[in-house]
């Protein structure tokens with residue numbers, strides 16, 4: 195179980211997170227929505243331990259990831275996977291090597307086995323034939339899919355997706371959503387997915403949380419949020435320009 | 443505010459920055475060195491970085507070494523001939539190369555060729571979140587990015603230095619013997635008489651420590667780069683400037699320790 199308790203974080207005096215409280219049960223998929231630049235990526239980076247909170251706790255099965263060090267921290271991180279917003283592919287490695295990298299470094303799999311796994315994995319995200327290209331030679335959408343493949347190949351228990359389908363065409367976006375959902379159903383990983391794909395996302399997650407002004411404004415089932423009377427949530431979900439949220 | 447106060451403020455800020463930066467760099471090096479004994483040992487990456495830092499600098503070292511030896515011989519020959527001491531040309535050229543010019547020029551060449559590239563490469567990996575990606579895979583970025591470079595620097599610099607001195611002495615030979623008509627026996631014979639193992643060790647200590655300095659500073663600057671392309675370009679410049687200056691300052695202190 196992931197529990198974020200009263201998390202605060204500022205950058206150079208700018209308060210980005212101002213007391214986040216969030217709970218995600220094992221095996222659940224949670225969509226994290228909210229305006230651009232509101233701190234969704236920052237929140238994910240806290241959950242996986244890349245950023246340290248100014249105050250508050252991030253408990254993963256009752257262990258505070260921001261306080262762990264050394265081997266314990268390593269073991270906890272091994273349960274995680276993260277798909278970065280920009281892909282974060284290793285640009286000196288080919289697509290194949292990128293996906294093979296965690297297998298080569300973290301498992302004792304044989305080369306032939308790795309080859310087979312990586313090819314299957316890449317086929318699943320629709321990237322057969324791009325194995326020998328370098329990240330600089332493929333499109334932004336392809337990078338996202340490679341990043342996804344690199345993460346899924348390790349079968350982590352908890353996966354944090356930072357906008358896995360933003361910038362993909364609608365068909366591939368849907369296919370990726372379905373793939374994530376079916377993987378999530380069969381492997382039962384816990385997922386937190388930052389996304390702007392509203393309302394598509396509602397059909398594929400168990401819970402939705404909305405980040406607004408540094409707080410979790412609301413958390414509930416997709417139906418609850420869609421039927422919410424809160425003017426902010428209503429405005430955001432229905433994409434209306436008139437309302438309490440100002441774009442500037 | 444009065445100009446005097448402003449001046450003190452600037453000086454104070456600078457001193458605080460220098461002390462802080464030295465401390466951060468020291469902690470960085472200590473953390474990196476502490477990790478070296480623990481697995482995984484990434485020999486493949488060390489070889490790759492030796493190729494990058496060392497092998498690919500060889501041509502530059504061959505050229506600069508030869509011409510440094512040649513110009514040195516040319517300058518010194520005319521000075522010596524005023525005292526009729528031309529026969530000392532060999533040892534003077536050799537000692538200058540072994541103790542000073544070899545280590546220092548090699549280090550400056552490596553800084554220009556590889557130090558800047560290291561800072562840029564690691565900096566770009568930082569701003570494109572590749573370092574974060576390593577971290578989230580529970581792999582230690584120091585193991586993958588810093589330690590191989592540090593070890594490669596320690597191995598490469600002495601070897602490059604050896605090549606530099608070797609071709610430099612032959613460059614001096616070309617000028618002294620080929621151009622000025624010294625006898626070959628005088629040139630090499632007197633080198634053997636005057637150069638001893640302490641001189642060679644001095645050169646070795648220098649190039650070893652320069653190997654650490656260059657990779658340490660360049661990796662640090664890249665690893666803690668600022669934001670965006672501007673951050674990386676700043677880090678790259680700082681890596682080169684700071685390495686070059688530190689090499690010369692450290693050279694003086696190391697010499698004074700070794701001489702004493």
Ligand SMILES: Nc1ncnc2c1ncn2[C@@H]1O[C@H](COP(=O)(O)OP(=O)(O)OP(=O)(O)O)[C@@H](O)[C@H]1O
Pocket residue numbers: 205206210229230231232233234235236237279
């Ligand atoms: N390392 C950092 N240093 C300083 N400020 C940062 C840093 N990371 C994020 N911020 C600031 O925190 C705020 C939230 O950024 P974040 O990337 O989390 O937004 P986001 O919700 O993911 O937006 P988007 O949907 O556009 O990806 C931004 O105002 C950003 O400027």
Ligand SMILES: [Mg+2]
Pocket residue numbers: 234235236279356
């Ligand atoms: Mg983001």
